[in-house]
Amino acid sequence: MSAGAAARRLGVAVTTLRTWHQRYGLGPSRHEAGHHRRYSAEDMDRLQVMQRLTTQGVAPAEAAAWARNAPLGGPAPAPRDGGSPPAAASVVRGLVRAATRLDAPAMRDILCTAITERGVVSAWTDTMVPALVEIGDRYRVTQRFIEVEHLLSRTVTEVLATAQRAPGNPRILLAAADEEQHTLPLEALTAALGEAGVPSRFFGARMPSVALLDAIGRTGPAAVVLWSQRPATGTVDQLIRVRDVPHLPLVVAAAGPGWPSGDLPPGITRLTGLPEAVQLLAAI
Ligand code: B12
Helix, strand or coil: CCHHHHHHHHCCCHHHHHHHHHHHCCCCCECCCCCCCECCHHHHHHHHHHHHHHHCCCCHHHHHHHHHHCCCCCCCCCHHHCCCCCCHHHHHHHHHHHHHCCCHHHHHHHHHHHHHHHHHHHHHHHHHHHHHHHHHHHHHHHCCCHHHHHHHHHHHHHHHHCCCCCCCCCCEEEEECCCCCCCHHHHHHHHHHHHCCCCCEECCCCCCHHHHHHHHHHHCCCEEEEECCCHHHCCCHHHHHHHCCCCCCCEEEEECCCCCCCCCCCCEEEECCHHHHHHHHHHC
């Protein structure tokens, strides 16, 4: 493959390829009489490793060292194979940078890799949450970058939706509180449950109380989880109405920072983190 074709295939500039060649020795290895050197399939594999790791925030020299040593045709060094994984902080930095330049393919790449290599719970907790918090803080301080927040959330949604789903009759019902538009933590929860082999039914954003009660009546779930992100949507009567349905689910859980921080009404369980939520619900 010529340098131009290789650059197009990878979605990088030809000058970037040249730099990777001159500085890090990741050049084309194939000779053809009368032609410039060409990138072979093995060269392309190395370049793909290089591109993926730099997108994730790994320093180019370190990424190149990995790329040069990658088994030919094989995947990039993964943490489980003994290679050291890119530090969590640098992956988050890479994600925030990709979000800031509105680069959805790079975000998708980082997030899919995180899920494949570390599973949904760790990808959510160590990569997605810190990036979302940083983007949220930036918005609070500057009142800008709403577009960044939207594209990042959209990409998180897309990637979590591709995670494995568990077959079977769902006994767990997940919904956002009435008027609550924040749903990503529940999207992570439904994906993490799926990965653990537990099916769940997720009703998305802004579930009106009356619809929630109808859904409970129609599906008889063993557990109901209601998410509130903001105090404005964390009114406890919603929880009390669920708790008082005729066939009481085993667990009625309030999740998210929007619920009152003191005691919740009797019979309501508070969930404070993704790992424990998965553990409790999988046990049910
Ligand atoms: C993405 C986002 C959006 C997206 C949501 C997309 C979606 N599908 O969810 C959109 C653009 C729709 C949005 C809208 C709004 N947003 Co918004 N948003 C965010 C952002 C950046 C991330 C939200 C998120 O997913 N948080 C989840 C994680 C990342 O954070 P966390 O909840 O604090 O996590 C802790 C716990 O909840 C727990 N946890 C984490 N994961 C899990 C999972 C489970 C299962 C459990 C049990 C626990 C748990 O552990 C964490 C550490 O303690 C936050 C910033 C932030 N810091 O959260 C703002 C933020 C929540 N939004 C905010 C605001 C103000 C709004 C709007 C009102 C803006 C507006 N003026 O329109 C609207 C709300 C509209 C509505 N009616 O709901 C404020 C809320 C302030 C407040 N406390 O009231 C925040 C904090 C931004 C800010 N710093 O000002 N938002």
